[in-house]
Amino acid sequence: xxxxxQHPSWVICKSGTSVKIECRSxxxxxxxxxxxxxxxxxxxxxxxxxxEGSKATYxxxxxxxxxxxxxxxxxxxxxxxTSAHPEDSSFYICTPSSNEQFFGPGTRLTVL
Amino acid sequence: QKEVEQNSGPLSVPxxxxxxxxxxxxxxxxxxxxxxxxxxxxxxxxxxxxxxxGDKEDGRFTAQLNKASQYVSLLIRxxxxxxxATYLCAVxxxxxxxxxxxxxxxxxxxxxx
Numbered sequence: 001x002x003x004x005x006q007h008p009s010w011v012i013c014k015s016g017t018s019v020k021i022e023c024r025s026x027x028x029x030x031x032x033x034x035x036x037x038x039x040x041x042x043x044x045x046x047x048x049x050x051x052e053g054s055k056a057t058y059x060x061x062x063x064x065x066x067x068x069x070x071x072x073x074x075x076x077x078x079x080x081x082t083s084a085h086p087e088d089s090s091f092y093i094c095t096p097s098s099n100e101q102f103f104g105p106g107t108r109l110t111v112l
Numbered sequence: 113q114k115e116v117e118q119n120s121g122p123l124s125v126p127x128x129x130x131x132x133x134x135x136x137x138x139x140x141x142x143x144x145x146x147x148x149x150x151x152x153x154x155x156x157x158x159x160x161x162x163x164x165x166g167d168k169e170d171g172r173f174t175a176q177l178n179k180a181s182q183y184v185s186l187l188i189r190x191x192x193x194x195x196x197a198t199y200l201c202a203v204x205x206x207x208x209x210x211x212x213x214x215x216x217x218x219x220x221x222x223x224x225x
Binding site: 045046098101103104 | 146148153154155156157158161200202211212213214215216217218
């Protein structure tokens with residue numbers, strides 16, 4: 001299956017700062033990347049879909065100006081959480097759009 | 113609203129027993145169905161997927177799909193303590209051409225030694 005890496009795997013930041021999460025598809029050219037979020041004891045919820053070379057699409061209730069997505073190449077998509085607040089603390093997971101449905105290892109964000 | 117439902121558990125089974133995990137979905141247009149295992153603090157790992165009605169076996173795991181009843185299940189034979197995890201059912205509701213998944217809330221399984 002597709003090999004996906006995420007960086008960082010764990011980040012702690014102060015409230016009001018911005019955090020960038022990278023998602024790399026190591027052996028698969030991903031024209032589309034899905035970004036999911038998982039709060040403690042909850043299931044995964046789709047946040048947004050990033051598309052290489054074009055604008056991302058966001059799910060209802062997800063602020064596009066707060067969660068900036070860039071998908072500049074077929075192997076890299078980034079999610080930037082701007083002006084992070086404690087309620088943004090969550091587990092962020094990416095997966096390239098494919099029928100294999102393998103997920104990246106996730107990034108745990110803790111906002112103090 | 114298109115939904116995927118699972119019993120949250122916890123489901124406890126003794127080691128060596130069969131664990132049965134169930135999932136129902138609301139959208140009859142759903143075409144593909146996935147089972148993931150998620151250990152605490154980790155990303156979900158794909159166990160298996162199923163597209164057609166009937167059973168699909170892979171080692172100790174069997175997925176069962178009944179589209180008429182909108183029901184998909186996962187059986188784990190000879191359960192081991194290492195199988196203790198949360199099992200997520202996911203459904204591709206958007207259909208052909210889109211691989212977006214909708215997840216259930218997961219069932220926590222505990223295998224008792």
